[in-house]
Structures are given as structure tokens and as C-alpha cells.
Amino acid sequence: MNSYHDPELEDVLQDDELRRIASMLSSARAPEAPLDEAYRTGLRRQLMNEAWAMTEGRQSWWRRAFAPPGLAWAGAAAGLVLIMSVVIYTSLQPGAGVQQIVVQSPVDGDRSVALAQPILVKFNQPMDHPSTEAAVQIMPATNVTFGWNQNTLAVQPAGGTLAPNTQYHVTIGPGAKTATGKPLSSPQTITFVTTAPPTPSVTPTPRPTPSTALGEKQLAGLAGAHGLVSQWSSDSSSIYYVDGHGALNVIPAKDGGVTVIAPDGASSPAVSPTGDRLAYLRNGKVEILTFASGKTDELSVTPTPTLVDWGKDRIVWAAADGVYTQADDGSSHQLAPLPTTGTVAVVSFSPDGSHASYSQDQNLFVLDLASGKSTQLGQAGATFLGWSPSGSALIYATSDNDVVANLQGVTQSTLPAGEATWSTQDAILIGGDTDILQTRPDGTNLGRISGGTFHFPTWAPNGTTFAFVRGGSLWVATAPPLPPEPTVLDEASVVVDTFMKARLAGTADQASALLDANGKAAYAGGGLSLLISGDPSFSRYYILSSEVTGVDPDTARFVVRLVLSHGKTDVSDQEEALTLVRDATSKQFAIDQATAGAHRDLGKGAEVVSVDIQNDTVKVTFDSDLDPTTVTDGVTILDAKGKRLDANASYANRIVMLTGLNLKDGDSYRLVVLTTIRDVSGQNVDAEYDLDFFGPTAKRHGNHQDSVTLTPTPAPSPSPSPASPSPTS
């Protein structure tokens, strides 16, 4: 056996036998003491409450809490089915009998408490307000104000709302007294969990009833025009249109009279991309009106134009044998030839001037002006309706439906039949004799927005107003906005929620179904488990951060917090970073990567409960009100080399905003919360918190039509209306 050597004890352990005994004593390790983590965190909370009371010079209640109990607990109050209640019996005075004080809160035990509400604490008898307010302790540390309504105390967070994703413990200490001066003899704690922070929700916009007017307003008669040949001004204030006499007129959409630009023989009005000029055809020539000067220039171009428009910065026009533009020297330059057989007519140019649509007898084609290649759209009898704002997709009509197609003629979606127009906001209006519908290009959010006649609807560039024909006159109306399009994050978060709920429910097979092969491997390895068992137990989860990190395929990254609880008390959490990728075939998201992140004990200072990442701003939400002086240097972002990024830090209502950032798409960054961050109760963050993330992808996504970019043009340029000849006439 090893002999025991301890310099401190050399003079007292002088023989081998004593040293042998000392060696035996020191070589024995005591078994780990059984420890209830809830006790440990609960004691910490009590200590912090007491420390806070000491600091505030308030009456100490802990002595009573640790005094021999003169109280007992009873269950929830009978008759309050939805209200969790806690009953405290307190012996008020020796020999004076037992009086019952009941403390209730409608949120006690609730695990999805909305953020914007006070914490209501109801007493069954009148209370002394100052002592009761002084006895209120809140974890996490929160600045509050108080209000009373009879026997109900409203504890209102000073910041206006509760922190998201947070378990609150609101304790009424025994310092609380009744109006008659009798104290509550034991602290009572109300516990609840708040919901996630609000996000822009994709909720359906209530549709107006068919009888609801859209602000329809009659502007001017069309003098027997067949169809509508029109063009909105780039600022959506006026409409240029050709009436039945061939006059080109302009009329304000709101108030004002008709101004005649050309009295007869006009067609094909087209506002330039910069909005400063208007081109149109008259008597076989191109005329260009410059708005600023009011001067009209006449271009004699050959061959004779049948349709004119703007391609980027110069005129393009269609003639019988091809599509032309004007060369630098003023001469005509053919961009692409048209077929030489049958009856051929160009019906529209795309907004970017790169394509044209033409009819050849009964067939409809799209012509790539750069390559000269034509692609047929649909079957015989198809008629052209309009372009997407960017010109990367179009709509044509068949005898049964409207069809959204890409420039290769591939059908993207099928819509109800009617006269269609595609807005800068990616809303499509479909008009007709009896009503008007609105839909997304993929056919979602389809709804009837009004009854009545709405022929040839034509969106203004603002995506709100549209022109149409009713009863031989030109009208304008305003369409209700469509609900926001579901984002990549919306779709991916549904998968994350389903995945986490299956794990909470212990249904591993359902959770596993949301993993692809990589994802399954991640959970099959040693680091992660689909099912989490034991005590503390997996009780809830929330999404800490989410961001789009890639397109083609759409990729999103989520950091999820799994909260572990002992009894009702949240004691720790652990993070998982999930990467979801949209499957090319099914279009559904699957979890492709998963990595384990930080594991933290709760109740040790302010905790980050939400991180919102934008390219220029990162918003970090804490569960506690912070000491503002500790914020500026306490929350930072490092780049991949560990260099701190320049950012402006501001703080209000538990939220630290880092602005002035320039996060690069796909680059690695780390959010660092240092232990210098201190909450209003004076407690520092226990350990540094790091969150690794990527610069978000700024590109906007078309969720449903991968090959069609549904991106609105940043500065809407006027697109030709469904051009003459009228598609349905």
C-alpha cells in the first residue's frame, strides 16, 4: 500500500501505522451526493431574491420561508376549471385559528403565454398595496410597474411586453400583507412560459364580399374601342389609352380631364423605362413625346412598324418580317426575323425587351430576340395575355384556362380562364364579364375580389391600382393586397416544428421521416439523439434563430433550443443547429444537417432567447432587463478570423440591436455575449454565450416556381398592357 505523505501532517503522523490509516482515509472517495438540480436552481433563485431585497432595503422574507412551516398547501381552487390556483393556508396568529389566503393567476402553469399582457395576480381578499407590491419578485430580472383592480394586482413589464420563449417565476413573498395587516406566511410562486416573438405572419387577408366596391371609378368613354390599348405612367398617376377613333389620350387616375396627345391614327403607346418619354405609332411612323418639353419627335423607320416598345434604352419595333431596333447611326437593325409563312403578328414585347410574343395563324410563340429562336406556347388557339414584371414568365389563355409558362413554354401553373394582368407585387388579376379574381402566379391565394364586369384589367406599376373596361368606358379600381407570400423560412419552419413536436411526443419514426440521408446519419451518430429521456426531461423547444443561407436549392438554417425541466421548473437547455434543404423533386424541405450546440444551465443571469439576423442588423433579445451600461461592449459579432465587426449597439426593452453591419452572404460569423452583461438585478451572465451563424442570403425566393423568378423589379418599369389586338376579342 502507498504510504501517506503530507508535509502538513509530518509532525503528527510519525509512524507507518498512522500513515497507513491516513492513506486509507484519503484514498476513499465519497460517492456523489444525490442532487436535485431543481433544488439547486431554486435555492439560487431564493438567494437572488433575498439579495435583491437586501439591496432594496426591503423586508426580508426568507427567514419566514425557512422558518418552521405554519402553512400547508392545498390544491387548485374548485370551480376554476381554466385557472390554475394555489391555495395557501396561513396561521395568522397563535391560537387565532386558520385563515385561508388564496393567490391565483390565470397564467400559472400556462406554457404559451402571449407577450403583450400584464401578469395578473388575484387575491381572495383586499391586500395592502405597498407591502404586496414590495413582496413581488420576478425571475428573470424584469422592471415592472403595478396596477390594482380591486383584489387583482396587474404586474406590467416596464418594457411593455414579456420576454419571448421564457419561463417566468413570479413570487409573492411573505412580506405581502392583507389590508388588515396580516401577512402571507409563505412565498408563493406563479410559473409560466411565454410564446415565441411575433413574426410577420402569413395570415389570409379577409376578402371583401363580392358586393364590396373596390373604389371603382369611371374615367372616360372609349368611343367604341374594341379592347383596351393602354399604358400607365411610370408613377401610376395617369393612363394613356387609344379610343375607338384612334385618338391617343391621357387621363389622370384620380381627378382631371382627358388630354389628347394624338387626335387619330394612333396605336401602341409605350412609356420609356425612365418614364420621361412616350413612344407610339401613328400613320406608320414612330412618334416620341418627351414629357418635359412637350415636344414630339417623329422617327421614320423601315420597314413599317406594327408595334413599338422600349428595349432598355432604345426603341424596338415589330414589322411584318422581323423585329427591329435603331442602330447608333439611326438606321434600322433587325434583331430577329419573323416566320415568312402564314399570318404573323407580334402582339407584345417583354418588359426587358429581350423577347417578343407573336401569333402565326392560330398559334402563339415566344421569340428570343437574341437567338432568334421561337418557342410555341400551348396548343393552337392560345392567345397572349401578359408578362411577369421581370419578363421571365408570361401568361397565355387557352380555351379552358389561363396558363403561366416560362420562356421555354413550360407550364408553371394553371389558372382560371379570364383576362389576366400580372402585378409588380406578383398578384394576378383575372377579369371577365361577371367578376374579378386575384391569385398568386402559382394559383395560391385564389379568391374572387369583386363581382361585376372587369374586362382587360391592367395593373398600374404600383401594384395597387388597376384599369379596366366596363360598359365601353375606361375605369380604375383598387385591389386589396394579397397576403404575403409564404417565405422559405415559413415553409422550412413548419418542418422544424413538426420535427420537434414529434420528438417531444416521443415518436421517433415521425421525426425521422423529416430527415434526409445526411440528417439520419447525424442523429444516428453519437452526438445527437432523436429522443431525449431522463430527468430533467425534454419539456419544450423554441426556435432561437432562423435564416436563409442558400438558394438553388433553397437552404435554411435554424438554431433550436431544447429546454429540459425538472418538474415544472426549466433547469437547462441545449441547442441544435439544423440545416434544411428543399428537395428538387418533392419541393419539400428535409433536415440535411444537425449539430449539437451549447448546453446551458438556466437561472444564471440573462439568457439570449431570440436572435434575428439580417445583413445589416442583428437583433438579440434577452429574457431579462439589462443594465444598459454593460451592453455596448458585451454583445459583439466576430468574423471568421475572430475580428470584431464594427457595429452600432443600442439597447431598449431587453433587445440589443447591432446595426451598421455588412454581413456577407454565406460567410461565417459568431455572436458573442460576454459575461460583462449584467441584468437589472446586478447578476452577470454566468458564462460567455456564442452563437455561430452565416451571413444570410439576401436574394429573394420564388417558392413555388423554381425556374420562374418572381422577383418584382425594384423600380417598376411600365410593361405593355395586354396588347392589341385584344387577346379575347
Added chain:
Amino acid sequence: MSDPSRDDERELVERAKRDPRQFGTLYDRHFQQIYRFVYSRVREQTAAEDVTSEVFMKALKAMPRYQDTGRPFAAWLYQIAVNAIADRYRSLKTAQPLDDFHDLSVAGPALEDVAAHRDEMRRIWALVEALPLQQRTALVLKFQEDMKIEDIAVAMGKSPGAVKLLIHRGVTRLREEADTLRPMAE
């Protein structure tokens, strides 16, 4: 030469003296060892929780009066714990049997006869439990908690010499039982 961890602890203690709300960090640092020590003495989880709560509550309340004597902060917490345990023994009068305690794991090289040795150590700790309270406390703090004599002295409110004497008497008394402690194989 200054000890960085001691400097760090001094800073934490000074902050907690000025502002009791800083006490949480000290609690986090020392909870485990104090709880383990208390549990080793009272051997019952609920009792250990009661005593540990009392220790930290008393420590928090006494923080403003805490004087840094150059000894670790933990020594002061042990002192409160020793007193709290003594109070509890005084009130309960009786100690609980040790039969299921010190089901020991053994540090160090493998022994020829582990079972016999474990049995021997179980018996020696049983004998420790039969020692007078102060000898017992001194042996536990020295041999289980690995504390320095001077720190034990702070914890027990005695001089280092007195602590050594307690240890000497305790170990000597155990030697008197040496025959019963010798492994059967010898």
C-alpha cells in the same frame, strides 16, 4: 507570487460584499463542494438541502461583514456549514447508522484484494463516525475535502495546532482499532 484564481476570487468576494446581488457567482462556484460536504455529514438528501440552504442564506446575509483573512472563501463557507451541522446534530441528538454509506470507489493502483480492502475502508470510516464530532469533522475536511490545515482551522474556528491535534487524536484512536482493520489476508 499572486495566485490568479485567488485574485479572481477576491474580486468576486469584494463585489459581493458591495452588492449582494453578485453573490450568485460565489454560490455557483461553491455549491457543489458545500452540498457534498453537508451530505457526507447528514447522509440524507432532504436534510442536506435544508442545511445547505441555511449555509448559503447565512453566508449571503453575512457577506457585508466578511473579512478576507487570506484564506479561501470556501473555508468560511465550511465554517458556516460545520456550525450548521453541529446545530443540527445537537437538535437531533442521534446520528444515523453508516451501513450503506461509503460504498467506496478506490483511487490509486489496483489492490490485490479489492474486496477485502473496500471492506477495510468501509470499516475504518465506520470507526470515524464513532469518533467525537470535532475529530470526525477534522478528518473529513482533511482527508475527504483535501483542505489545508489552516483552512480547516478557519472552518472549525480553531488554531492550526488544535486541528493537527484533533487529527492526531483521531488517527491514533483509529490505530487503537488497528487489529480489526487489518485485512484478513495478512
